[in-house]
Amino acid sequence: MTAARELGSGMLEWDLGAYPERAAFSADSAEMAFALGDGRIAVIDLDGLEARFRAPHEGGSCMSLAAHPKGGWLSGGDDGRLVYTSPAGECTVVHEVPGHWLEVMAVSQDGGTLAVAAGRTVLVFDLGLGSMTEYGPHQGNVSGLAFSPAGGILAATHVGGVSLWDLDEPSEPIFLELRGLNLAPAFSPDGNFLTCGHQENAIHVVDLASRKVFQLGGLPAKPGQLGWSLDGRYLLHTGTRAVVCWPVPECFSQNPEPVAFAVQEEARMTALAANTRIPFAAAGFGDGTVLLAELKRFTAFPLGLDPVSPVSCLCWSGAGLHLACGMEDGRAALLDLGKMLSEG
């Protein structure tokens, strides 16, 4: 158990003692959890305020994490195991794919469907029914997964393109060819566009109605995480030295102009989480700065964290009022947005 430190204005911080790889909130937004590089997960009660540790991937690394809609957590590890950790802390292996890292995971917006990549195959779990379906094999190892907002389509990125699976009629996927290594798919909030990052410092935006693909090239670094503003007007990505918002669909024209603000001289953005309830995004940088970016007036202000170690993960609660932050040196922080705003 690790106690919290008060950082003031709605911020709390914990030492978790290992690299936080992913963060997640429980369905009722009463708990958050971090997947840790030493095979444990840290579960933190938002009002109990003490971190409890579980060890679903003992001897390995915990690489992906999601909340189970009925309570507890599902995590993937480099031991090839998908493990359910109950609220009481009991760990059960749900599925095992020896030799594969279960690193890439996505959950549908309602929390009821979970997809996890195991090499070229994707395993999709209906968490209500407790059933599993296999999708694939894909052309290459699956590097990213995303559910459409309505939950009916699953996008899987890999070398050579993106595969779109209709989950209601799983026969053959729609395949969009994009040479090179694609990653980090993200659907726009209205489900009309799909974006994904590309190894070679580019982003592709797919208009799903026409299946036309647009490329934003020449970015300063590999866009490893993508996000959309709540209204779907802007696309954001990591790898930049500022918060950069590309207007969609205006960015399809020649020489598109993004809105860029909150320039960071020293560090690139390493983590990004767009809020799904309010027009905010959280942006974490390589020097440890976490910015709360407001996407109506395009202003940003830093959270009161010690900028000592790169930000490794960010996640908003379902209700959009809490932000979980993980730092590479093993610290975790929680922002209570309501408390921060009421305290000014």
Next chain:
Amino acid sequence: MLPIPVTVLTGYLGAGKTTLLNRILTQEHGKRYAVIVNEFGEVGIDNELVAHSDEEIFEMNNGCICCTVRGDLIRMVGGLIRRKGQLDGVIIETTGLADPAPVIQTFFLDQETKERTALDAVVAVVDSRHFQGQLERSAEAREQVIFADAVILNKCDLVDEAGLEEARARIRELNPSVEIIPATRCDVPLEKVMGRRSFDLLRLLDIEPELLDEGAHEHSHGHVQSVSLVSDKAVDFERFKKWIGEFLNAQGQNVYRCKGILHLPGEKQRLVFQGVHMLMEMGFGMPWKEGEQRGSKAVFIGRGLDSLALQIAFRDCLVTS
């Protein structure tokens, strides 16, 4: 965080890579090394620090067919480094038939991998008994020697002195600058394999003198040759940069490795460069010592290299006073 050294281990099937990896993983050396092995490969080691990859190679979109990288390594090297706590190194085993270039290029071309790791060396294990036959049959066996910074000449106990000398000579023909380490059951000191810093530009102090005579000369073996260029004159940097850029752009596909040390007029430090196919890095290396004989040297190993053209182009870059 200091960059973590990465060693690439190549070698033909049965040469003894598994024996070497077992030594590295089980010896009492007080260090923590993670190993990435091919999932269909011959290495059957079960250890929490062993990860399995599927050698997923893809072409970059820059139009150069020699710019292939390993997608699985981008993911796995990042993962191992971030998650496993303090590692002293990462070893990447390639299958017996793999071309090592995509592995090396991954460390030049992926920014995050480049920032977090330091490519340490390419080490090839060869079977001194079967080596000659393998060289004749297999382009991969030749390429593995050509790309290597060090060759472990394994199974020395199974050949006589003459056979060993023959094997050494064949390795030298393919790669004149490589260090040859004789071994029996891969019993080589670990520091000969790990922490060699072969890709560290600061360590590139000289190119082995026995390779270089005044002027240029050439070793060739089948289609593979090495061309050495030497002069005691300084190099005009602008001219050299323009030439090497154009040369590698046009012929990088045929240049397996290159490296060089250049004397620039009025510059206290060596200018050093090294490259793999069309990728090259260049920077200032160690300063020249007081009274040291300065000079400019470069070695190219590749196939179908025009040694005369290289010689002329190099001479055109020299400062004539």
